[in-house]
Amino acid sequence: xxxxxxxxxxxxxxxxxxxxxxxxxxxxxxxxxxxxxxxxxxxxxxxxxxxxxxxxxxxxxxxxxxxxxxxxxxxxxxxxxxxxxxxxxxxxxxxxxxxxxxxxxxxxxxxxxxxxxxxxxxxxxxxxxxxxxxxxxxxxxxxxxxxxxxxxxxxxxxxxxxxxxxxxxxxxxxxxxxxxxxxxxxxxxxxxxxxxxxxxxxxxxxxxxxxxxxxxxxxxxxxxxxxxxxxxxxxxxxxxxxxxxxxxxxxxxxxxxxxxxxxxxxxxxxxxxxxxxxxxxxxxxxxxxxxxxxxxxxxxxxxxxxxxxxxxxxxxxxxxxxxxxxxxxxxxxxxxxxxxxxxxxxxxxxxxxxxxxxxxxxxxxxxxxxxxxxxxxxxxxxxxxxxxxxxxxxxxxxxxxxxxxxxxxxxxxxxxxxxxxxxxxxxxxxxxxxxxxx
Amino acid sequence: xxxxxxxxxxxxxxxxxxxxxxxxxxxxxxxxxxxxxxxxxxxxxxxxxxxxxxxxxxxxxxxxxxxxxxxxxxxxxxxxxxxxxxxxxxxxxxxxxxxxxxxxxxxxxxxxxxxxxxxxxxxxxxxxxxxxxxxxxxxxxxxxxxxxxxxxxxxxxxxxxxxxxxxxxxxxxxxxxxxxxxxxxxxxxxxxxxxxxxxxxxxxxxxxxxxxxxxxxxxxxxxxxxxxxxxxxxxxxxxxxxxxxxxxxxxxxxxxxxxxxxxxxxxxxxxxxxxxxxxxxxxxxxxxxxxxxxxxxxxxxxxxxxxxxxxxxxxxxxxxxxxxxxxxxxxxxxxxxxxxxxxxxxxxxxxxxxxxxxxxxxxxxxxxxxxxxxxxxxxx
Numbered sequence: 001x002x003x004x005x006x007x008x009x010x011x012x013x014x015x016x017x018x019x020x021x022x023x024x025x026x027x028x029x030x031x032x033x034x035x036x037x038x039x040x041x042x043x044x045x046x047x048x049x050x051x052x053x054x055x056x057x058x059x060x061x062x063x064x065x066x067x068x069x070x071x072x073x074x075x076x077x078x079x080x081x082x083x084x085x086x087x088x089x090x091x092x093x094x095x096x097x098x099x100x101x102x103x104x105x106x107x108x109x110x111x112x113x114x115x116x117x118x119x120x121x122x123x124x125x126x127x128x129x130x131x132x133x134x135x136x137x138x139x140x141x142x143x144x145x146x147x148x149x150x151x152x153x154x155x156x157x158x159x160x161x162x163x164x165x166x167x168x169x170x171x172x173x174x175x176x177x178x179x180x181x182x183x184x185x186x187x188x189x190x191x192x193x194x195x196x197x198x199x200x201x202x203x204x205x206x207x208x209x210x211x212x213x214x215x216x217x218x219x220x221x222x223x224x225x226x227x228x229x230x231x232x233x234x235x236x237x238x239x240x241x242x243x244x245x246x247x248x249x250x251x252x253x254x255x256x257x258x259x260x261x262x263x264x265x266x267x268x269x270x271x272x273x274x275x276x277x278x279x280x281x282x283x284x285x286x287x288x289x290x291x292x293x294x295x296x297x298x299x300x301x302x303x304x305x306x307x308x309x310x311x312x313x314x315x316x317x318x319x320x321x322x323x324x325x326x327x328x329x330x331x332x333x334x335x336x337x338x339x340x341x342x343x344x345x346x347x348x349x350x351x352x353x354x355x356x357x358x359x360x361x362x363x364x365x366x367x368x369x370x371x372x373x374x375x376x377x378x379x380x381x382x383x384x385x386x387x388x389x390x391x392x393x394x395x396x397x398x399x400x401x402x403x404x405x406x407x408x409x410x411x412x413x414x415x416x417x418x419x420x421x422x423x424x425x426x427x428x429x430x431x432x433x434x435x436x437x438x
Numbered sequence: 439x440x441x442x443x444x445x446x447x448x449x450x451x452x453x454x455x456x457x458x459x460x461x462x463x464x465x466x467x468x469x470x471x472x473x474x475x476x477x478x479x480x481x482x483x484x485x486x487x488x489x490x491x492x493x494x495x496x497x498x499x500x501x502x503x504x505x506x507x508x509x510x511x512x513x514x515x516x517x518x519x520x521x522x523x524x525x526x527x528x529x530x531x532x533x534x535x536x537x538x539x540x541x542x543x544x545x546x547x548x549x550x551x552x553x554x555x556x557x558x559x560x561x562x563x564x565x566x567x568x569x570x571x572x573x574x575x576x577x578x579x580x581x582x583x584x585x586x587x588x589x590x591x592x593x594x595x596x597x598x599x600x601x602x603x604x605x606x607x608x609x610x611x612x613x614x615x616x617x618x619x620x621x622x623x624x625x626x627x628x629x630x631x632x633x634x635x636x637x638x639x640x641x642x643x644x645x646x647x648x649x650x651x652x653x654x655x656x657x658x659x660x661x662x663x664x665x666x667x668x669x670x671x672x673x674x675x676x677x678x679x680x681x682x683x684x685x686x687x688x689x690x691x692x693x694x695x696x697x698x699x700x701x702x703x704x705x706x707x708x709x710x711x712x713x714x715x716x717x718x719x720x721x722x723x724x725x726x727x728x729x730x731x732x733x734x735x736x737x738x739x740x741x742x743x744x745x746x747x748x749x750x751x752x753x754x755x756x757x758x759x760x761x762x763x764x765x766x767x768x769x770x771x772x773x774x775x776x777x778x779x780x781x782x783x784x785x786x787x788x789x790x791x792x793x794x795x796x797x798x799x800x801x802x803x804x805x806x807x808x809x810x811x812x813x814x815x816x817x818x
Contacts, residue, residue: 189630
């Protein structure tokens with residue numbers, strides 16, 4: 001009886017004390033975002049996705065399962081064994097300058113983007129439909145249409161970005177400040193916020209939202225701030241630029257990933273044993289291995305003593321700290337490792353963004369970012385073995401050492417609210433779904 | 439006390455785990471997995487099996503999978519042995535990725551290591567319904583937002599309002615099946631917190647969306663004509679208020695009260711500033727109320743008795759709740775335990791029947807919009 005009473009007390013306390021629910025969003029106000037990083041262009045390559053997708057949109061988007069879904073497109077049809085695709089466009093979409101989106105406005109933008117990877121691609125436009133063709137095949141066109149590089153954006157006479165996203169660019173001071181205003185005619189509904197101001201290179205944590213970088217300058221996070229942390233979405237790895245495979249293998253056995261993740265990254269990530277994080281593939285554990293200093297020493301002793309340099313980006317203090325730590329691990333097994341803030345070392349410390357739930361696309365991006373020439377060819381998310389085999393081939397080449405998968409972390413002021421899409425592994429924040437108290 | 443606390447939290451955790459139930463039972467994956475493993479082994483190979491669960495799977499289901507796999511492998515001629523007595527060591531792991539569960543078999547022999555994988559279904563949710571005094575009767579669910587539903591007097595025809603159309607459904611063999619639909623040529627983009635109301639008034643149907651009003655005829659295959667105006671409509675069965683939407687917003691306004699609001703019930707307004715107010719000011723005791731209120735007849739009280747059903751407040755959009763409160767003019771007092779919902783309330787309207795309210799939630803696991811009817815059950 002006492003047990004029941006206690007149990008009921010626990011349950012009823014939990015039920016009555018928690019505020020379970022969701023207050024409806026309110027319109028109006030400005031969201032101030034402080035970012036420690038800077039960028040000098042508003043194109044998809046330079047701008048972090050968390051900001052870019054507020055203005056620019058693609059024909060497709062990746063859902064939480066990594067499956068392409070229509071966005072500016074309303075659908076697509078695969079024809080001729082994937083060599084031809086019929087893409088229909090969503091009706092009633094307007095660019096920020098008021099122009100209606102149709103195949104005539106989309107085709108030239110898309111063609112220029114696809115030409116970079118498919119030289120023979122051709123697009124026939126007609127009304128709200130386009131036919132995209134390539135004799136060499138476009139097996140993964142829907143996934144390509146979700147890539148920001150194929151975004152349907154253009155620039156006007158003043159070089160300002162014109163997209164179809166929920167916010168339009170109000171003012172832009174390159175590298176310093178970006179002001180966005182709600183786009184009232186946005187096809188998906190006007191954002192709740194009236195405007196959004198992004199301060200770049202900011203060391204303050206006084207905005208409504210601020211990033212918490214792994215590297216210095218460290219922010220002093222206010223006690224009232226809430227912390228938002230993504231799923232691991234950035235790969236930190238060492239890539240060989242001509243170092244002997246045995247040396248890479250010895251170093252891989254010497255490195256202890258624990259302190260890198262727990263101390264240097266302050267547990268904002270997980271140790272990496274593969275290019276893609278476990279939450280994305282489900283198989284990363286197959287590559288897991290513990291440090292083996294004995295075996296590493298054996299390999300080092302069989303090598304002729306050579307001076308090896310590990311280089312890292314000069315502006316990245318986190319990478320510097322990691323390089324220092326790796327040099328210690330290397331020294332423990334008799335390997336002399338010099339660290340250097342340039343890109344000329346035989347070993348290079350690289351950070352690659354994997355901000356997608358599409359494992360196949362993330363693997364291609366990672367291989368590209370790491371500069372691996374033999375990029376994985378046929379990858380199919382519905383056949384995880386193809387991804388596993390491709391990763392295994394890359395890892396067994398002894399040209400790279402995955403170190404950590406890092407999270408992205410933001411602080412949010414108490415007046416900030418947002419609708420969480422409820423995905424188990426969030427990759428990024430969506431400021432267009434934020435609202436603020438007055 | 440601490441073991442009790444642990445037991446309590448274990449129970450809560452267990453309730454949470456209920457929502458992670460696999461759509462297809464795991465044992466159904468056995469034949470394909472066994473075939474893949476067998477294809478890597480020579481005939482009459484001696485094999486030891488090791489199982490590991492890296493994803494949340496019900497212990498009974500996992501155990502059943504293990505037994506079935508052993509049986510299937512034996513049938514295909516594999517000789518199962520203990521670890522250390524076999525040529526092949528096989529580790530079977532159930533893991534997960536954004537697409538669902540992933541079964542992995544790692545087959546090791548001497549220096550060779552082969553891996554086979556089998557994706558298995560998609561995680562789906564079974565919403566926990568904790569019916570206490572408020573009874574929740576599910577009607578329909580879909581991926582597209584449900585803004586409101588309207589049911590005919592016979593209870594056999596249903597209209598579902600979505601941001602772009604009205605779907606007609608008919609009850610056949612206890613299931614609602616689509617019977618037709620009518621597009622709504624909306625004048626403005628629907629706000630990103632989509633809201634709308636579907637009302638029948640003397641034989642004709644009114645659809646009220648922010649920036650657009652449509653009218654049509656009641657019937658299984660409705661046709662609507664729309665215009666770019668915010669017409670007035672009647673909010674609430676008891677002490678109704680004439681309200682209209684605000685274009686491009688998720689709020690309402692009325693001539694009788696200043697300011698915009700989300701919903702109103704019996705003179706209480708859930709205002710856009712987050713407070714529940716009446717004509718005199720803020721209603722005390724409503725600080726943790728959400729944005730949605732609906733008054734219904736209290737079938738457990740006197741003939742004139744009513745209650746107000748209130749959605750929860752806060753930012754916790756993984757769950758929400760509805761709870762019944764006593765109506766004005768007295769200060770509100772809870773008259774039911776809260777019913778916990780597996781996702782945020784996206785609509786709460788009085789229904790055509792005075793003793794019911796329409797509830798729509800967005801299930802935080804499946805992402806589906808689920809429409810239900812709320813009514814009261816007398817527990818005393």
